[in-house]
Amino acid sequence: MMRRRRVVRWAGGLVAGMAVAGVFAGGASGPAGAQVASDRVGAIVVFPKIVVDTQALTTRGRSDTLVRIANVSNEAISIKCFYVNANGHCSNAPTRVCTPGAPAGPDNPCGPGAICIPGWQEADFTVNITAGQPVAWLASEGAVACEEVVGTDLPCFPLGGTAPGSPNNNGGSRVPPVSEDPFVGQLKCLAVDRNDVPVERNALKGDAEIIRSDEGLIDVLAYNAIGIPAIAGTNDRDNVLVLGGEAAEYGACPNVLIMDHFFDGARDPVSGLEVTSDLTLVPCTEDFLTQAPVTTTVQFLVYNEFEQRFSTSRPVTCFQEFRISTIDTASPDRSIFSAAVAGTLTGQTRMRGVATDDVGIGHTLLGVAEEFRVGGGGAAFNLHFHGTRPQSDYIYLP
Amino acid sequence: MRPGMLVPVVVLGFAMAAYGDVTTERSSSILVFPRVLSDATGVQTRAPVDTVIQISNTSNSMVFAHCYYVNASPADPSRPPSVFNPPQWQEVDFDIRLTKQQPTHWVVSQGRRDDASDRACTRTYRECNGAGFDPGMIPPVPDPFVGELKCIEVDATGAPINGNHLKGEATLVTPDGDVSKYNAVGILGLNTATNSNDGDTFLCLGNAPADVCPGGAEYNACPQTLVLNGFAEGASDPVVEAFGNGPSAVFTELSLVPCSQDYENQAPASVVVQFKIINEFEELFSASTTVTCWSSFRLSQVARVFEEGFVGSRFVQTQMRAATPEYAGVIGVAEEFHVQAGLAPGETVVGRAALNLLVDGERPNGDVIRLIEVFQ
Numbered sequence: 220m221m222r223r224r225r226v227v228r229w230a231g232g233l234v235a236g237m238a239v240a241g242v243f244a245g246g247a248s249g250p251a252g253a254q255v256a257s258d259r260v261g262a263i264v265v266f267p268k269i270v271v272d273t274q275a276l277t278t279r280g281r282s283d284t285l286v287r288i289a290n291v292s293n294e295a296i297s298i299k300c301f302y303v304n305a306n307g308h309c310s311n312a313p314t315r316v317c318t319p320g321a322p323a324g325p326d327n328p329c330g331p332g333a334i335c336i337p338g339w340q341e342a343d344f345t346v347n348i349t350a351g352q353p354v355a356w357l358a359s360e361g362a363v364a365c366e367e368v369v370g371t372d373l374p375c376f377p378l379g380g381t382a383p384g385s386p387n388n389n390g391g392s393r394v395p396p397v398s399e400d401p402f403v404g405q406l407k408c409l410a411v412d413r414n415d416v417p418v419e420r421n422a423l424k425g426d427a428e429i430i431r432s433d434e435g436l437i438d439v440l441a442y443n444a445i446g447i448p449a450i451a452g453t454n455d456r457d458n459v460l461v462l463g464g465e466a467a468e469y470g471a472c473p474n475v476l477i478m479d480h481f482f483d484g485a486r487d488p489v490s491g492l493e494v495t496s497d498l499t500l501v502p503c504t505e506d507f508l509t510q511a512p513v514t515t516t517v518q519f520l521v522y523n524e525f526e527q528r529f530s531t532s533r534p535v536t537c538f539q540e541f542r543i544s545t546i547d548t549a550s551p552d553r554s555i556f557s558a559a560v561a562g563t564l565t566g567q568t569r570m571r572g573v574a575t576d577d578v579g580i581g582h583t584l585l586g587v588a589e590e591f592r593v594g595g596g597g598a599a600f601n602l603h604f605h606g607t608r609p610q611s612d613y614i615y616l617p
Numbered sequence: 618m619r620p621g622m623l624v625p626v627v628v629l630g631f632a633m634a635a636y637g638d639v640t641t642e643r644s645s646s647i648l649v650f651p652r653v654l655s656d657a658t659g660v661q662t663r664a665p666v667d668t669v670i671q672i673s674n675t676s677n678s679m680v681f682a683h684c685y686y687v688n689a690s691p692a693d694p695s696r697p698p699s700v701f702n703p704p705q706w707q708e709v710d711f712d713i714r715l716t717k718q719q720p721t722h723w724v725v726s727q728g729r730r731d732d733a734s735d736r737a738c739t740r741t742y743r744e745c746n747g748a749g750f751d752p753g754m755i756p757p758v759p760d761p762f763v764g765e766l767k768c769i770e771v772d773a774t775g776a777p778i779n780g781n782h783l784k785g786e787a788t789l790v791t792p793d794g795d796v797s798k799y800n801a802v803g804i805l806g807l808n809t810a811t812n813s814n815d816g817d818t819f820l821c822l823g824n825a826p827a828d829v830c831p832g833g834a835e836y837n838a839c840p841q842t843l844v845l846n847g848f849a850e851g852a853s854d855p856v857v858e859a860f861g862n863g864p865s866a867v868f869t870e871l872s873l874v875p876c877s878q879d880y881e882n883q884a885p886a887s888v889v890v891q892f893k894i895i896n897e898f899e900e901l902f903s904a905s906t907t908v909t910c911w912s913s914f915r916l917s918q919v920a921r922v923f924e925e926g927f928v929g930s931r932f933v934q935t936q937m938r939a940a941t942p943e944y945a946g947v948i949g950v951a952e953e954f955h956v957q958a959g960l961a962p963g964e965t966v967v968g969r970a971a972l973n974l975l976v977d978g979e980r981p982n983g984d985v986i987r988l989i990e991v992f993q
């Protein structure tokens with residue numbers, strides 16, 4: 220069924236916003252045909268995976284995520300950020316966190332007879348960043364002005380001040396801690412003006428470090444945030460951000476994601492340890508206004524080193540993380556992502572969100588991959604992108 | 618200690634401009650792996666490490682590539698590099714071929730033999746490192762090896778083409794299984810439909826000199842600016858500290874290679890790289906160093922401005938570019954080392970993570986990669 224989305228314009232913000240747009244129009248450097256990229260600045264930065272587990276309640280271990288964002292321009296910038304809490308919760312204990320689809324155990328402690336109900340809850344906040352300034356925070360703790368956390372070693376905003384909105388300080392910035400611990404989800408930040416109106420400023424760079432630390436153990440997984448560039452002169456300053464397509468205000472999301480990976484269960488040829496990979500996918504289209512999660516069917520094409528092709532598909536709703544050998548089956552050693560089935564150590568997987576007739580929703584995806592050595596460490600890495608598609612994706616802001 | 622100096626930041630003028638054209642996430646015609654390490658004893662890399670290279674053909678056609686290792690380990694690899702122990706800058710090259718959509722891999726210390734009898738992986742046989750279509754005869758690197766790998770897409774005759782069919786990753790692995798991974802830096806060929814590449818031994822990146830590039834650019838230009846968002850040197854890791862596992866410290870090692878290279882004459886290019894550092898208080902600092910052929914260094918080896926005790930904040934943004942347009946462009950990758958206390962008194966453990974650098978702008982002067990004549 221065709222669905223039309225309601226477009227809500229910020230009353231009063233439009234005229235003021237247009238004036239500000241004139242000031243900053245020269246700062247937008249997105250060329251025609253701009254595309255999302257994790258190695259370039261953007262007006263929107265997407266962190267597909269944020270993880271917190273300070274009590275080691277899940278199989279990931281005691282971990283936290285360090286979020287770093289830098290303003291690479293010579294003018295102050297404000298960002299509006301949205302956490303999406305993708306925790307599941309047990310049907311028999313709504314406050315107990317679980318991972319939907321996970322086998323019974325630390326990731327799914329619901330017990331017999333109960334199910335893990337997926338959830339997607341958004342929370343947003345604002346940060347004011349001065350010219351060229353790098354800022355950072357721990358997802359578990361958030362961040363406030365440094366004068367509020369004297370005596371701690373937590374990242375904070377050093378340029379306090381009592382006048383929110385001043386371009387010379389971080390006044391008005393307050394990052395909340397993620398809403399639960401353990402937590403898994405995503406973070407999306409976009410450049411806005413002082414009225415929270417989106418602006419065409421490709422000045423943001425971000426990266427995240429998922430850090431696992433325990434006695435005598437440290438493991439760091441780092442990836443670059445994915446930047447979505449604004450296209451100069453196209454932003455109508457409403458609360459519907461159009462990504463790609465004919466009416467694009469921002470660069471298009473990729474048509475296909477490509478991941479080079481070890482097949483699960485492969486033996487690392489250097490350490491001899493078994494390799495597993497996790498994949499996290501989030502849709503480009505997101506509706507923070509009505510909190511309606513987007514479901515996209517993802518087609519996976521998997522090639523081994525013999526040029527043999529396998530394929531499978533899986534629906535992804537709002538946020539999905541999975542060990543690759545559980546994408547197509549609950550028996551990992553029978554998966555097409557298993558080294559025992561694929562027959563070679565490494566493979567190439569191409570992922571495509573299947574488009575539908577619903578013009579209000581794009582079905583492209585973004586993501587990040589993690590690679591683990593069982594008994595060793597891990598590494599995160601960015602996926603490759605290929606092409607764009609004529610359909611737009613949309614971000615609906617509250 | 619590398620040559621480093623402080624210069625007034627006001628003269629630098631690092632204005633962020635239009636997009637650069639190298640990429641770490643799109644299929645390209647030239648792949649650069651700026652940080653390839655293989656050191657069984659850790660004599661050059663502080664700890665034993667090896668590198669797994671992964672390259673894929675993202676097209677539905679057969680793809681060929683010619684690859685170059687550049688070994689920048691010192692002449693006497695048992696001692697650190699110095700004026701009296703200069704880097705070798707020794708090049709070794711080889712060919713690879715990939716069938717449609719084929720991924721391949723090799724461990725740089727082992728190379729990969731062209732051996733059709735390699736057994737495939739099964740549920741009971743996991744020592745299957747060579748399984749799959751072998752991409753060619755890939756030589757092992759000497760031990761120790763520190764340097765770069767560059768692969769250039771060519772046609773069946775060996776002439777460079779603008780196919781944009783290659784993607785790659787490098788995984789740095791320690792014997793105990795700690796890993797860091799980065800995407801190869803890709804340089805896009807121009808006009809892939811018409812293949813504007815003249816197929817000669819001069820690869821013209823961006824607005825290269827007309828005497829060697831009469832037909833203009835064959836590949837996109839190298840970036841004007843590289844951006845690294847990271848820790849000040851020696852700053853503590855806030856997660857480790859919050860979990861009570863300190864004391865901790867974070868160090869960053871940066872590997873840079875000039876975009877211009879002359880494999881024919883084995884003449885290493887030198888670039889003076891300017892660093893602009895911005896701390897969390899929006900205060901600016903600067904430094905510079907010289908990169909010849911390949912260089913890898915801790916940021917604190919360039920200048921004290923990278924140290925937390927000097928720069929005054931835990932996090933810094935660092936922008937890098939060639940000092941003047943006459944120098945070659947540079948591309949690179951960073952690797953962070955997070956150090957915390959180990960289980961035994963005085964012992965430390967290290968976690969490593971590689972990060973691709975953000976690129977911005979396009980160099981006004983192009984770069985040239987000159988290949989060896991036998992390649993033609």
